[in-house]
Amino acid sequence: MxxxxxxxxxxxxxxxxxxxxxxxxxxxxxxxxxxxxxxxxxxxxxxxxxxxxxxxxxxxxxxxxxxxxxxGACVDADALRARAERLLADDPVLAHLCPAGAGQPLAVSLGKLPLSGPVQALITLLDDQQRLDHAVRVALLSLAQARRLLPGQVEEHRTLTLAGLLHDVGELYLDPEVVDAPDQELDAWHWRPIATHPLVGHQVLLHLEGTGPEVAARVLEHHERLDGFGYPRGIAETAFALSSQILAAAEWLATLMEAGPRALLRASAAARLVPGEFHPALLGWVHQAAQCGPAPTVGHIDGAVSLERFEHVARCLQQARTMLPQATLQQQRASTTLRTLIDLNLCRMRRLLAGFSSSGLDSLPPEMVLSTVLGASEADLHHDLVALLDEFAWRLRELEREAVLRSARLPDNEARVLQALFCQLRDAPVRAAA
Known part of the structure; x- marks a missing residue:
């Protein structure tokens, strides 16, 4: 062919x-x-x-x-090695998660990657757009985990390292105003183009000298999740191979590390409360990162702002509980494809509800929980509360985003059903300021 x-x-x-x-x-x-x-x-x-x-x-x-x-003056293998050594020296958490083990230092391995001219050009473009540090972190984390979980598979180690360097090249082909917009400013509809970047990256790398189908395949799957709640294809279980999970987890963790210790704490909480996104060995890696990193500094907690956020999350989740019977009824009437997509979102929603309950955040009214936390002397309680609220708010937005993204696979009438079920969570009322 x-x-x-x-x-x-x-x-x-x-x-x-x-x-x-x-x-x-x-x-x-x-x-x-x-x-x-x-x-x-x-x-x-x-x-x-x-x-x-x-x-x-x-x-x-x-x-x-x-x-x-x-x-001219491309970022070559020697420059990658130097960049990796600097990042490892400057970031104790990254260094802790990327031990050399019995092999040669990871930065040395990065410096020995065979890089074609077109690959060097793409890496240089990433560097000129201030994106290379992230790419190198992902490559280092991917290689470290590949050595641990796929011992002896040297070719796969190289594939994952190169895919880590190039995983975000698809973003070079998207509107910079969308790519560079703060995440909180992108609603579900404006986020939709972002979700195409793994597909774009796959197409760019598939025939490129120095990459090819294996690297392109890993890049295609770097935002997928084991429970099927990733993108762009929503693959799950055995379709999401461990090698691809390694790259996806490395990308997730690198992004969190760059966002600071509070984001790592959020991710650790999410891995406990909403399990199933990655192989357990990779989730343990996230917990390790949260524990070995510096403690997040919350500083003064604005009670009014925190209460508004808390109530918003609680009301959204209550609305989710309320809509479960309606969604279940719609699922029974739906076509096979729509039924599958509703079921995927319902499973995630039920896990969010279970996680919120298991965290104890719904044991008392929000103002009473917040008052207890603010009155406590333990800083960890403050950290945990802020992290949990941030994470649940993000996961609720993710439900809406996934509904919008997956509705593109459906006929218009079915797309409206899926969007109506899960996009209504954004409209949950927020307590008016006094």
Whole structure:
């Protein structure tokens, strides 16, 4: 079967990032760049800069632009090793989670990765967009866990390390205003394009020299979850192999570490209260990160703000309980596909409700729980309360996001049913300020 990429238009967002890099370093055509009809657009050695931007956008190319570039002063393997050594030296939690064990130091292994020219160019673009530190953290964490859970599988170790470096290249092809927007400012509808970046990354890497199908497959699955509540495909159980789980958990953990100790505490709480997203060995890794990191500083807790947040979460969850009979009835009437999607969301919602109850947060009215915590001298109670409220609020938003994302697979009438069931959680009333 012919798996060669077909002629395609140049992505304007990728090209804009390339123009930014071209303003700082020499970017040239590594071969003749041809239009889809075979006409030469740029000769080998031609500079890629603002003067060629319009021409590149106007034509479909015979080969993807990413495969036809050379870039001066690229981030090479030696630079990756130096970056990894700096991150490990500066971050005790990362160093704790990435021991060398019996093998060579992880930073050394990173520096020995074979990197093709197109791969170096993509990594350099990530660096120019201030995204490379995150990518290197994910690569280090992936390699550390691959050595622990997949001993002796050296090729898979390399695949996961390279996939860790390149897992977010799909974001280079999306609107920067959406990608860079604070998460709390993206509602479920505006978040939907973000959920496509694993698919975009997969398509970019599938035929790229130096990556190929295995790396592309890991990148495609780096936001999936074992319980089926991930994206973009919602795979679950045996379809979500341990190797892909390693990369997904590494990406999740790196993001949390970058957000600070409070985020790690949240994740540790989530792993206890909403289990099933990863293999138990990987969840233990998250608990380890939360325990070895510095204690989060909550500082002064604004009682009015905290009570508003607490009541909002409690009301949303109460609304979830109220809607269970309606959702169950809709599920019985639904087509097979819609029934499966409703069931997935209901399972997650029931686990959230069970987690909230097991945490004791619904044992008393919110104002009484908050008063007890604020009156206690133990800082850990303050940390735990803030972390739990943040995590439950996030998970409720995630329910809405998943309903919007998965509704794209359905006919319009069924999509409206799924959205109506789970998007109503955002409208749960919030206690008015006094």
């Amino acid at each position: 012919d798996t060669q990429p077909i002629a395609a238009e140049v992505n304007p967002h990728y090209l804009q990032h390339l123009m930014h890099s071209a303003s700082q370093r020499d970017v040239q055509a590594s071969e003749d760049i041809l239009c889809g009809n075979g006409v030469k657009l740029l000769a080998k050695g031609a500079r890629i800069d603002a003067s060629t931007q319009a021409r590149l956008l106007q034509h479909r190319l015979a080969k993807p632009l990413e495969t036809c570039l050379s870039m």
